Amino acid sequence: MSFQSNIPMIDTDEQTIWSNKYVRFFKSTIGIHNTIDNMMGVLLQSLKKLDIAEKIYYVHFLPSGVAEIAYSTDASLVGLKIPFSKSHDLTENTFRLIEEDIALFSFEKTARKVIVQAIKTDHTTGLLVKVCAEDANIHTAYRYFSLLCKIRFEEIVSTYQTTTDLTELNIRFESILSKSPIPIVFVDESANGVFMNTKAYDLFGFSSDEPINSQKIAEGFSNLITKLQNKEEVQAKMQELMFSNSIDRWRWKFGAPINRTYNVITQLIHVNRYTGRIWIFEDVTIEEQVEERLQVINHQLIHLAEKERRDNVMKTTFLANMSHEIRTPMNGVIGAVSLLENTVLSNEQFELVNIIKKSGESLISLINDILDYSKIEAGELTIQPEVFSSVELFDDCVDVFYATALEKSIQLRVMLNPNVPVYIRADRNRLRQIILNFVSNAVKFSPNGSWVTIKVSARNIDGKPTLSCKVIDQGKGIDANEQELIFDRFKQLTNKHSGGTGLGLAICKRLTEMMDGIIGVKSKLHEGAEFFFEVPFENTDSKPILLGDLFIKYANTEACIWTVDSQQAVETFEQYFKDKKLELVAFGSPEKFFESPQNSPSMILVDSMQVKGELEKAIRVFRENGVSEQVPIVVMSYSHEKEAKEYARLGYSDMMIKPLKLKNVMKMVEKWVFKTVVQQTVQKQEENKPEKILNDHRVLVVEDNEFNQKILKRILEGVMDEFDIVDTGEKAVVEARKKKYDLIFMDIQLPGINGIMTSKLIRETYQDTDQPFIIALTADVFLKDSSALEEAGFDDYLPKPYRQKEILGKIENYLQRQSHMVL
Amino acid sequence: MFETHQFNTILDKEFLLENYDTLEYLLEVFGDFLALMPEEVEEIKAAQAENDKDKVVRKIHAISSAVGFVGGIDLSDRMKKFEVKAKNDPDFDIANEESQAIVNEIDAFIGIIQQEYNQLS
Secondary structure: OOOOOOOOOOOHHHHHHHHHHHHHHHHHOOOOOOOHHHHHHHHHHHHHHHOOOOEEEEEEEOOOOEEEEEEEOOHHHOOOEEEEEOOOHHHHOOOEEEEEOOOOOOOOOOOEEEEEEEEEOOOOEEEEEEEEOOOOOOOHHHHHHHHHHHHHHHHHHHHHHHHHHHHHHHHHHHHHHHHOOOOEEEEEOOOOOEEEOHHHHHHHOOOOOOOOOHHHHHHHHHHHHHOEOOHHHHHHHHHHHHOOOEEOOOEEEEOOOOOOEEEEEEEEEEEOOEEEEEEEEEEOHHHHHHHHHHHHHHHHHHHHHHHHHHHHHHHHHHHHHHHHHHHHHHHHHHHHHHHHHOOOOOHHHHHHHHHHHHHHHHHHHHHHHHHHHHHHHOOOOOOOOEEEEHHHHHHHHHHHHHHHHHHOOOEEEEEEOOOOEOEEEEOHHHHHHHHHHHHHHHHHHOOOOOEEEEEEEEEEEOOEEEEEEEEEOOOOOOOHHHHHHOOOOOOOOOOOOOOOOOOHHHHHHHHHHHOOOEEEEEEOOOOOEEEEEEEEOEEOOOOOOEHHHHHHHHOOOOEEEEEEOOHHHHHHHHHHHOOOOEEEEEEOOHHHHHOOOOOOOOEEEEEOOOOOOOHHHHHHHHHHOOOOOOOOEEEEEOOOOHHHHOOOOOOOOEEEEOOOOHHHHHHHHHHHHOOOOOOOOOOOOOOOOOOOOOOOOOEEEEOOOHHHHHHHHHHHHOOOOOEEEEOOHHHHHHHHHHOOOOEEEEEOOOOOOOHHHHHHHHHHHOOHHHOOEEEEEEOOHHHOOOOHHHHOOOOEEEEOOOOHHHHHHHHHHHHHHHHHOOO | OOOOOOOOOOOOHHHHHHHOOOHHHHHHHHHHHHHHHHHHHHHHHHHHHOOOHHHHHHHHHHHHHHHHHOOOHHHHHHHHHHHHHHHHOOOOOOOOHHHHHHHHHHHHHHHHHHHHHHHHO
16 A cells, blocks of 8 residues: 655544544434434534534525525524535535635635535435634544544434434324224234224224223224124124234124224234234225115116016017917918919019019018017127129019009109129128118108109228118108107107008118118108118129129110100119110100100100000000001000000010019010010920031030030030030130120139129120020029029029030020021 | 939939930949049148138039039038038138038048949949
């Protein structure tokens, strides 16, 4: 170890002197000083006696950061400000000597030596400042003394602060507990420390000035327990305290005169070596009363719910049994009608049979309404999406009500926007249920001779394709107040003769919600009503075929159709003829066509209702005005009308059964404008193979499965020498461009473009008058029993696996018939 | 002719008699079936292993009519129902037991056609 030369050596005596001085300082500062002023006084005065300093003061920092002399051996200095702040580096010094010429810290006129020492405790920072004479000897021994004193200073300040803090904490704690509305008792293990707040005094029945000790509290507890209503229960639980430190839910029930219930919480407190138990008496009288009341209500509710559930089960069982009883004979009726449908029927008979069947199905569907609502309420009804034809859905719904509507001379029309996909995937049955309900109401509330319009379109909502349907009537309208209630169950409009369960619209609402759709009504009194729903659906293809696409093949056909019909009826279809060379000209009477120049007609449609039954006169007007006998005139009539039965006698070429449907209009256009045969429903069953008389015809088979190709090849070889087989839609289109085919068997599910699209492309390839017959071959169960393929441009359909005789039957039906057809 | 032949009851004899008027014709059809189908079934199994639902459904659809053409009308119907179910249920697991079962059934069906072919030959 080495010392610097400029540091004077301190002799051992000097060190002993300063050590002894520190011992004296230590001794003089022992003892309890109950105020900060006393403590500081003792510290500064003791130090002054031993130190070389002329005066000593203690500086503290005010909240503003200003340094102020708080205590001093020179009383005149107290309150003076010192020219440095808390952030000054002096607060980091354990010992700093400043030799000042001006009286910054000494407050003297002559030069002084000033010693600044930072005093730091957990709670405070201050400065101990000593002012010494200019020639004072600040040697190392003195420095040690001064540093030791500083540490002692800090120790005492810190101790004092802790004591002060504890005292303050104790005061706060006791004042809070005393004022607490909850009785609290504390007893420590030694039973010396006991505490009871005011409420506990009251509970234990002690007077407020009565001194308490552990024995007194024990007696208080015994006394309390004797007053308990649930004494045994409490005492039994008391045993648990032997094994458990705490009990959370411990009800002490007092009868009169206390009449309170307490939830007693007790906890053993164990901190270091100190152990005690706290007792808290939480008054839960009101809570318990509410709880008891709630329990009673709960029991009553459970009882009621159980009763209602049993009643509902009984009701549901009854309804299920009843609907079964009604449905069984109805199924018999429908079954018989289905058999009738498969016999040889005229167009009119077929339509009537179809209507009986669909109305029967609708009746069953209505019977199911009631059952449905019960199921919806019970959460048992689920949405079951399937692929179906949109046109068929709406046509079916119109068929169900057309007869009812006609009784009031109400006409139904479906206006399908060309943007609606031919096939959609959604819950067909539930949509049908909603549409039927709307149409039923519209027919019911519309006046005689009015129109009920079903407007259908598709649009995208939040990126999802959505089917939008409006059923518009011309009834008396619905008051705004009633509109809000109309979808509530059992609510019906004020018309007492409306009939029904009052569940219909409520079911519709629930079904729409289940399909993530919306439902509503727009109406003004005396202006009719528009019931609408919007339900999301899925497309069956990334580029679905739209209804408008089905008319593309007519786009370049220069022809004109005249129609004698009302504006309402024409509106239904005219949108499909827009922007096409195939023209639709409509007037309300035959005479109107000749009042201005018109393109010559290829076909004339006459609505029997529009000409008020004077069909003979209408046809005479056309013929007398130069319309050739070769131009077909088609009468549009309801099947029951006598004109429908006598159309041929009246000179009409054909008849179209009303209500008008898009597919029927298309059929007539195909048949009379394009002169192609429209397939009848009835198939002639031929057992014998046709002879090979079909060599003048060309047949194309589009089938990707090799095995299926072989099967069809063997069948065709028996009746014709020339036919082609290709395995993709693309090849089929190429072949169709090279050769003119009369008949095409088309598989629907093909690699690449599917059968539907292939057929569409082939149809575009051919002239309108040269269109081939296209028969779909598919194992797709969705397309079974559906007219969807027909709407997509197919002439017929055979399910796989087909029988040999079915293929031969189709060939004969189409090709041999075509051979005999006079074009 | 094969009117007197005792076909396995899983086959629709009436359909076979109605469609194929000679034994030679029927044998030819069975022969073609046996030549083409095992490979198709192997492709279905591979697609199942790769969890390629679209391919499995497409293949099942493609061979359902072939199964029907050799008299497996019931199995053909069940294959169609399976196809519909798998197509319509986005969560349908193509490697599930039902899917395995239908493929095993097709496998077994090919075995039955093989037996019939042998007996008729």
